[in-house]
Amino acid sequence: MNDAREVVVLRYGHRPGRDDRMTTHVGLTARALGADRVIFPDNAGQSAETVRDITDRFGGPFAVELRDDQKAIVRDFDGVVVHLTMYGERVHDVEEDVREAVGLDGPDVIEEASPPRDLLVVVGGEKVPWALYERADFNVGVTNQPHSEVAGLAVFLDRLFEGAELDREWENADRRVVPEATGKTVVDTEEESGNDAAADSGEGSETGDRD
Numbered sequence: 001m002n003d004a005r006e007v008v009v010l011r012y013g014h015r016p017g018r019d020d021r022m023t024t025h026v027g028l029t030a031r032a033l034g035a036d037r038v039i040f041p042d043n044a045g046q047s048a049e050t051v052r053d054i055t056d057r058f059g060g061p062f063a064v065e066l067r068d069d070q071k072a073i074v075r076d077f078d079g080v081v082v083h084l085t086m087y088g089e090r091v092h093d094v095e096e097d098v099r100e101a102v103g104l105d106g107p108d109v110i111e112e113a114s115p116p117r118d119l120l121v122v123v124g125g126e127k128v129p130w131a132l133y134e135r136a137d138f139n140v141g142v143t144n145q146p147h148s149e150v151a152g153l154a155v156f157l158d159r160l161f162e163g164a165e166l167d168r169e170w171e172n173a174d175r176r177v178v179p180e181a182t183g184k185t186v187v188d189t190e191e192e193s194g195n196d197a198a199a200d201s202g203e204g205s206e207t208g209d210r211d
């Protein structure tokens with residue numbers, strides 16, 4: 001969400017079959033809530049394909065990577081590492097420290113903002129190695145109750161960006177959902193820009209209604 005800093009989500013571990021849906025949702029949630037990139041284990045190719053397809057249709061930028069070296073990614077990450085775990089410090093106690101560590105200070109303290117640093121957010125599936133707890137700059141719990149990597153990631157990213165990700169603009173989207181109280185309107189963005197041009201030239205414009 002920021003030119004100078006990359007927010008990367010790492011899905012640590014994937015059991016093909018059993019975790020397919022969850023891993024896909026980690027990627028979709030990372031994309032929708034402001035991360036720049038997701039890294040999946042290399043046995044999660046199907047999830048990667050789905051997230052890429054959604055990005056092609058609904059816009060980006062958002063990158064999906066498949067890697068087989070999860071341990072090394074964490075160990076060698078040149079930036080701040082947050083590990084989401086039910087055993088971690090409470091998100092509402094540390095969110096400000098995380099923002100400060102990556103230079104995402106709020107507008108009221110902008111003059112003292114730290115330099116931007118990349119952020120790696122790690123979510124597990126099956127058991128994660130103890131080395132991850134030790135390498136992490138922050139072990140963060142979204143409540144100290146067991147729930148899901150998708151829920152933990154969503155709350156953490158929203159806290160990190162203080163809601164700013166909800167106003168994000170999407171680039172190169174084929175389609176755009178029109179927010180409305182009732183209905184399911186999806187606009188073809190090419191037709192839309194054609195209509196805008198037509199409206200500018202005095203012609204009417206319409207939106208498509210799809211299921």
Ligand SMILES: C[S@@+](CC[C@H](N)C(=O)[O-])C[C@H]1O[C@@H](n2cnc3c(N)ncnc32)[C@H](O)[C@@H]1O
Nearest residue numbers: 084085086123124141142143145147148149152
């Ligand atoms: C099935 S859970 C495993 C729970 C695990 N014992 C733990 O350390 O949180 C899979 C992943 O969900 C995430 N998760 C579950 N509960 C969480 C919580 N309360 N706060 C943050 N992340 C959580 C963690 O990333 C965890 O690796």
